[in-house]
Amino acid sequence: MNVLVTGATGFVGQRLVPALLDAGHEVSVLVRDRTRYDAPDNVAVYEGDVLEPAGLDDALADVDAAYYLIHAMGGGRGFEERDRRGARNFASAAEAAGVDRVIYLSGLGVSGDDLSAHLRSRREVEAVLGRGAYELTVLRAAIIVGHGSASFRIVRQLSSRLPVMITPRWVSTRVQPIAIADVIAYLVGVLDAPETAGGTFEIGGPELLTYREMLSTVGRILTGREPYIVPVPVLTPRLSAYWVDLVTDVPAGVAHPLIDGMATDVVVTDDRIRSLVPVELTPFETAVERAIDEETAGGGR
Numbered sequence: 001m002n003v004l005v006t007g008a009t010g011f012v013g014q015r016l017v018p019a020l021l022d023a024g025h026e027v028s029v030l031v032r033d034r035t036r037y038d039a040p041d042n043v044a045v046y047e048g049d050v051l052e053p054a055g056l057d058d059a060l061a062d063v064d065a066a067y068y069l070i071h072a073m074g075g076g077r078g079f080e081e082r083d084r085r086g087a088r089n090f091a092s093a094a095e096a097a098g099v100d101r102v103i104y105l106s107g108l109g110v111s112g113d114d115l116s117a118h119l120r121s122r123r124e125v126e127a128v129l130g131r132g133a134y135e136l137t138v139l140r141a142a143i144i145v146g147h148g149s150a151s152f153r154i155v156r157q158l159s160s161r162l163p164v165m166i167t168p169r170w171v172s173t174r175v176q177p178i179a180i181a182d183v184i185a186y187l188v189g190v191l192d193a194p195e196t197a198g199g200t201f202e203i204g205g206p207e208l209l210t211y212r213e214m215l216s217t218v219g220r221i222l223t224g225r226e227p228y229i230v231p232v233p234v235l236t237p238r239l240s241a242y243w244v245d246l247v248t249d250v251p252a253g254v255a256h257p258l259i260d261g262m263a264t265d266v267v268v269t270d271d272r273i274r275s276l277v278p279v280e281l282t283p284f285e286t287a288v289e290r291a292i293d294e295e296t297a298g299g300g301r
Helices: 013-022 079-097 117-129 150-161 180-192 211-223 237-247 252-263 284-297
Strands: 002-006 026-031 044-047 065-068 101-107 135-141 164-167 200-203 228-231
Touching: 002 013, 013 026, 013 180, 065 079, 079 101, 079 117, 101 117, 101 180, 117 135, 135 180, 150 211, 150 284, 180 200, 180 284, 211 284
Parallel strands: 002 026, 002 065, 026 044, 065 101, 101 135, 135 200, 164 228
Antiparallel strands: none
């Protein structure tokens, strides 16, 4: 199958491209700056930006399936409008090119008025992409555990840098983290599962944890001890975002929208994908150890 990957330089995209090649697909990528992308052998590289639709036609020509892995949150304020515009441009170009399928990696969370701006934007992108004349597959994930994940970076740095934590109420929020290897397995696997075309699916790891349990586990793996965690109800999500700024090096434009979403449970309520794309799920501790090993090997902090 001829497959295009957008967001190929990102945390997920850089792992997806070699996995698709290993699965026997012909792969091309769309990047904003080809000089900053070290393409694997036999990968065609197209330069363009979904915010500028003129550059999309060549990249989408003769493509059977396209992965949309672009999120504008890292650009700071106004990311919702950029997400909306990019999805609209891509949907129009993919429809005009006759693409059969589009696969979008979205965020897990129950729809409703209490969704964070980050998750509301993900839902809006789902809706915009869903208007195209192709079959859209949406995979919704919570925290993805792996080196390079902004959400996991917050958890890792908090748990290793503070032996005692005065924490917000969201430490009791339930979450279902998933290993990056499992996310990639699902993203590749849906191409061989025609039943997933046109569907929206929730993906998660084998354990349902609170943020407190995650912080404790990661702290123990990193330092040999669990941090002492004291929840304080008066710390709102906005105040806790400033607290995270002081402790971690995750850019505020990324961290603040993520923190805003930590007050809401993000767990799998529909596991239909398990029977359509069988994946042997990675335990949380194993996923954390792999992420730390990868970070250490790469010289990360």
